[in-house]
Amino acid sequence: MSLIETTNLYKTYVVGDVEVHALQGVSVSIERGEFVAVMGPSGSGKSTFMNILGCLDKPTKGKYILDGIDVTATDLSKLAGVRNRKIGFVFQGFNLISRTTALENVELPMVYNHTPSHLRKEKALEALKAVGLEKRAYHMPNQLSGGQQQRVAIARSLVCDAPIIFADEPTGNLDTKMSIEVMDLFTRLNKELGKTIILITHEPDIAEYAGRLITFRDGKKISDEVKRK
Amino acid sequence: MMDTLISVFRISVKAIFANKMRSALTSLGIVIGVAAVITMLAVGSGTQQEMTERFSRFGTNVLFLRQPWDLDESISSPKDVTMDDVRAIRRLDGVAAAAPYISSGFTVNYGYTSTSVDVLATDTDIFKTYDWELAEGREFTEKEVSDYAQVAVLGATVAETIFNDVDPLGKTVIFDDIPFTVIGVMKKSGQGGMGFDMDEGTLIPYTTGKVKMNTGWNNEDRRALDRVIIRVKDFNTIEQTKQAIANTVRNTHKIHPLKPDDFQIDDFASFVEEAKSAGKTMGILLGVIGAVSLLVGGIGVMNIMLVSVTERTREIGIRMAIGATSADIRLQFLAEAVTLSCIGGLIGVALGIAATLIVAANSTTIPAQMNVTAILVSFGFSAATGIFFGYYPAYKASKLTPIDALRYE
DSSP, X not given: OOSEEEEEEEEEEEETTEEXXXXXXXXXXXXXXXXXXXXXOTTSSHHHXXXXXXXXXXXXXXXXXXXXXXXXXSOGGGHHHHHHHHEEEEOTTOOOOTTSXXXXXXXXXXXXXXXXXXXHHHHHHHHHHHTTOGGGTTOOGGGSOHHHHHHHHHHHHHTTOOSEEEEESTTTTSOHXXXXXXXXXXXXXXXXXXXXXXXXXXXXXXXXXXXXXXXXETTEEEEEEEOOO | OHHXXXXXXXXXXXXXXXXXXXXXXXXXXXXHHHHHHHHHHHHHHHHHHHHHHHHHHHOTTEEEEEOOSSOOXXXXXXXXXXXXXXXXXXXSTTEEEEEEEEEEEEEEEETTEEEEEEEEEEOTTHHHHXXXXXXEXXXXXXXXXXXXXXXXXXXXXXXXXXXXXXXXXXXXXXXXXXXXXXXXXXXXXXXXXXXXXXXXXXXXXXXXXXXHOOTTSOSSOTTOOSEEEEEESOGGGHHHHHHHHHHXXXXXXXXXXXXXXXXXXXXXXXXXXXXXXXXXXXXXXXXXXXXXXXXXXXXXXXXXHHHHHHHTHHHHHHHHHTTOOHHHHHHHHHHHHHHHHHHHHHHHHHHHHHHHHHHHHHOSSSOOOOOHHHHHHHHHHHHHHHHHHHHHHHHHHHTSOHHHHHHOO
């Protein structure tokens, strides 16, 4: 069974009197260990698709099975646990919590699954080491460069051993050198740890890192090609 | 669970200290509320204790017999309280002593010095009802009372004021143009308030007072007494004794069995009760003032927590994305509100204790007594304020959907 299986996803927003059909019947299946890039112009529905895959939002219609869990049938309030265990998020704006150290940011997901504190610190340091930032553990986010902040966010997405990482424009705020660093890190996580990585981007050269490319337009999937295994 | 709470608490403290000025101003309302409650209750319970002490020093086995100030209209010709009543009361079993009591203010002169003084005209039983002690000299005797002797026992302050270094014994002082020989001086008793302040007073035989110096008191009827002070033998049977006195007085006043009393008997137990209930009323009043200030403080907390929720919407989104449930978010903001209020509460307790100590140390007129219950209760209320006023903002935060919260700019 696929790790991610969506069948005929629809999402309709009502903005004022206008209905916006953000997704119109999207069916995708993604296997464990894949590295998928999702591309498309803005308004194509790729962000909506990601939000649904990331269990941050629910589709209006259709079915979504994540690692055997029927997300569409699960209460939104119970999805917090699913996000915690199954998904790591990496955002364009890093989304670290200011005022707290890199280490505490990485520990945070484990606070919400009630991991004992000594174990939290141990695992968080391990994750920071995996992204090469163990020396910056006690720095505040504003004392770190953009690339370093994004690596802290990646460490945070790793720390609960979630099988999937969703990265929403992870290099959008980074220069070329830092972008390469971050993308190399994703590639490594995919190859060495077998993480399933789903990446949203609008830059073709960033999408090049992925083994599969899904393209969206007008709420529909218009292409889905596997470039390499 | 404990681990989670500690993490939540640490996050709260961080959030509060991230906005030091704002947090300080917000908790100021709580600080003032708690400090005010503690200080006011300390003054309240100090006052109450002092009143109670004053009454119990006077003795709870003392009764006052007097004509009521507001007589029942059905009594057409009330009889005065007189020496006939005193004599009849003295014959009762439960009564240890009964002294007539007539008092008025006079100016006392000795040579060129003078001072105002409360003169109490009475007889020898007065020494058995009050616990006054002589500093020097002697009390007046029954013979001096029956002989209309012009003798006086001075209070300590009076003697000090007019005699200074001179030994007062045997000297002649003048009240109301009549000379009195000083035969005794009382020790300082420090007993003010209810009853007679001996330090500022002078005792003379009531016979002398009635016959020789009737200026100013009871001109029209020399028989009348202001009141009778009665000491009962046993406090436990005070109610029976009181009843017996009432029957006796009804008898001497020849009151028809179906008519009401034309006199009243006060006891200090009832004064103590009254003082206590006055204290309680004051406590309630102060409690209301405290509650209002805590309410205002609580609204401040609620306001700032709502601002905080809005400011940190994105943070809430991040937390939800990485696995925080609505309950986690609610707990987080509730914990912040409670921590903020409790910090305010602690500072308030410290200030309240300091204010109480300052009042207690510097004021002779306002007694203040530290009230541990008040401290605990007002601190508890500050925490409760945090929960009550923090709940709505926390609830609002928890109702955000992760996607809306993350998109918030």
